[in-house]
Amino acid sequence: MAEANFINEINKRRTFAIISHPDAGKTTITEKLLLWGQAIQIAGSVKGKKGPHAKSDWMSMEQERGISVTSSVMQFPYKGRVVNLLDTPGHEDFSEDTYRTLTAVDSVLMVIDGAKGVEDRTIKLMEVCRLRDTPILSFINKMDRDIRDPIEVLDEIESVLKISCAPINWPLGMGKEFKGVYNLVTDTIHVFTQGQGHMIPDDIQIKGLDSAEAAELMGPYIDDVREEIELVRGATPEFDMEAYLQGKQTPVFFGTALGNFGVREMLDGFVECAPKPLARPAAPREVAPEEEKFSGFVFKIQANMDPKHRDRIAFMRVCSGNYHQGMKMRHVRLGKDIRISDAVTFLAGDRSAVEVARAGDIIGLHNHGTIQIGDTFTEGEDLKFTGIPHFAPELFRRIRLKDPLKTKALQKGLQQLSEEGSTQVFFPKNNNDIVVGAVGVLQFEVVAYRLKDEYKVEAIYEPVNVATARWVDCEDPKKFDEFKRKCADNLSIDGGGHLTYLAPTRVNLSLAQERYPEVRFRATREH
Ligand code: GDP
Numbered sequence: 021m022a023e024a025n026f027i028n029e030i031n032k033r034r035t036f037a038i039i040s041h042p043d044a045g046k047t048t049i050t051e052k053l054l055l056w057g058q059a060i061q062i063a064g065s066v067k068g069k070k071g072p073h074a075k076s077d078w079m080s081m082e083q084e085r086g087i088s089v090t091s092s093v094m095q096f097p098y099k100g101r102v103v104n105l106l107d108t109p110g111h112e113d114f115s116e117d118t119y120r121t122l123t124a125v126d127s128v129l130m131v132i133d134g135a136k137g138v139e140d141r142t143i144k145l146m147e148v149c150r151l152r153d154t155p156i157l158s159f160i161n162k163m164d165r166d167i168r169d170p171i172e173v174l175d176e177i178e179s180v181l182k183i184s185c186a187p188i189n190w191p192l193g194m195g196k197e198f199k200g201v202y203n204l205v206t207d208t209i210h211v212f213t214q215g216q217g218h219m220i221p222d223d224i225q226i227k228g229l230d231s232a233e234a235a236e237l238m239g240p241y242i243d244d245v246r247e248e249i250e251l252v253r254g255a256t257p258e259f260d261m262e263a264y265l266q267g268k269q270t271p272v273f274f275g276t277a278l279g280n281f282g283v284r285e286m287l288d289g290f291v292e293c294a295p296k297p298l299a300r301p302a303a304p305r306e307v308a309p310e311e312e313k314f315s316g317f318v319f320k321i322q323a324n325m326d327p328k329h330r331d332r333i334a335f336m337r338v339c340s341g342n343y344h345q346g347m348k349m350r351h352v353r354l355g356k357d358i359r360i361s362d363a364v365t366f367l368a369g370d371r372s373a374v375e376v377a378r379a380g381d382i383i384g385l386h387n388h389g390t391i392q393i394g395d396t397f398t399e400g401e402d403l404k405f406t407g408i409p410h411f412a413p414e415l416f417r418r419i420r421l422k423d424p425l426k427t428k429a430l431q432k433g434l435q436q437l438s439e440e441g442s443t444q445v446f447f448p449k450n451n452n453d454i455v456v457g458a459v460g461v462l463q464f465e466v467v468a469y470r471l472k473d474e475y476k477v478e479a480i481y482e483p484v485n486v487a488t489a490r491w492v493d494c495e496d497p498k499k500f501d502e503f504k505r506k507c508a509d510n511l512s513i514d515g516g517g518h519l520t521y522l523a524p525t526r527v528n529l530s531l532a533q534e535r536y537p538e539v540r541f542r543a544t545r546e547h
């Protein structure tokens with residue numbers, strides 16, 4: 021393979037996730053992004069044969085294939101780039117799954133409901149992005165509704181999320197009077213046409229805010245609009261690539277996901293500015309995407325994604341080199357070389373066998389129980405990608421079976437669900453209880469549902485006297501033995517085989533920490 025081509029392929033990759041509060045429009049915009057991505061590809065490949073019907077052919081094909089935007093990973097080509105979109109779970113509980121997915125991307129798209137502004141979950145997700153200074157591009161959605169004053173929305177983003185806003189385009193009117201967006205950089209109006217949400221609309225442009233066409237479009241509002249734009253130019257900073265890449269400034273686009281308008285401008289801006297695959301922290305050294313040897317890490321495990329494939333998939337971000345079919349990888353934690361013949365990619369919702377994947381791409385490995393979240397794979401080097409944590413759960417329940425004969429199935433189910441990060445499970449050393457831990461309360465419901473659905477086990481939750489958990493270790497084996505003997509009633513083994521201290525109260529935890537200063541009590545555990 022030519023060196024230049026290898027680098028070129030990496031530089032084409034854009035790997036990102038969407039963060040938003042529920043209902044802001046994440047699903048809708050994902051659909052539209054796939055429309056844009058697929059249309060380019062399919063229209064390009066069938067145009068010669070079918071002429072002007074290419075687009076509608078594609079639409080029926082999408083319907084037939086039933087592209088599901090609930091897929092965890094979607095890949096689509098756009099303007100010579102390869103875009104990887106990683107989905108994050110939509111429910112309200114702050115979830116570990118989301119956190120880990122954000123460790124596998126190079127940037128994020130923040131979608132904000134223009135009528136509601138900055139909401140809770142966006143604030144939390146933003147905190148997570150902050151930890152790694154992830155670059156953020158913003159889309160203010162629902163311009164076809166009566167939203168809040170856009171200046172006010174930007175002020176809110178700046179003050180609440182503490183990030184400077186550089187609008188790239190500006191909305192012309194809103195709700196019924198929404199006329200389009202004005203690009204502040206190119207001095208071009210992109211005109212909105214209603215009722216084109218399901219297609220690739222033509223890009224109707226008007227050059228210059230001072231033009232006669234602009235005046236005609238805006239009618240009686242033209243003077244107000246010109247004044248407002250003047251004000252916006254004065255009050256907002258110009259886009260600064262460096263500041264964006266450092267996570268200090270966000271370029272802002274306006275539009276309507278439902279109307280599929282403003283999405284093109286946003287996506288064009290995204291593939292232009294968003295970072296290509298970045299280097300990843302690892303021990304003992306950082307890994308650059310351009311390195312020729314393959315490496316990657318697992319950030320998510322999901323069971324039974326597709327009823328047709330009843331298996332578990334480990335999602336791996338490729339960090340360097342190439343994955344190619346049939347290659348040998350070292351499973352570093354196990355110190356074993358394994359041949360991977362059937363990894364999958366996620367080309368717009370379709371699981372297909374992948375032949376080559378490069379830095380920035382996500383591949384799915386069939387997991388038969390040997391892969392855990394956080395595992396590193398290489399071409400032989402002893403590396404360990406870092407920064408993919410487990411959080412100590414905050415909520416605990418004892419889980420009990422309705423049918424005691426199903427103990428094996430319950431253990432297997434819980435083991436798998438904990439591996440995939442859906443819950444955490446603890447087996448106390450001194451009794452036969454099984455304790456389930458969660459970060460958010462919804463997780464319990466999901467686990468009970470999935471146990472029943474996938475493992476045919478009906479389980480009941482009962483309260484248990486556990487307030488918090490800490491992973492424990494100690495460098496002094498003698499002191500550790502003493503601790504293990506004296507605190508046996510509080511110790512358990514978690515789903516990954518790690519010793520854990522289950523504290524009935526916070527006070528109990530503080531006392532134990534005071535009594536055994538040599539023992540480390542960790543609230544997060546690196547995989
Ligand atoms: P999610 O929860 O963030 O995935 O949000 P959805 O994409 O499911 O959207 C929530 C609701 O808002 C749905 O009823 C959408 O049809 C609607 N919606 C999304 N985008 C727009 C938009 O641009 N304009 C309007 N009027 N409604 C929208």
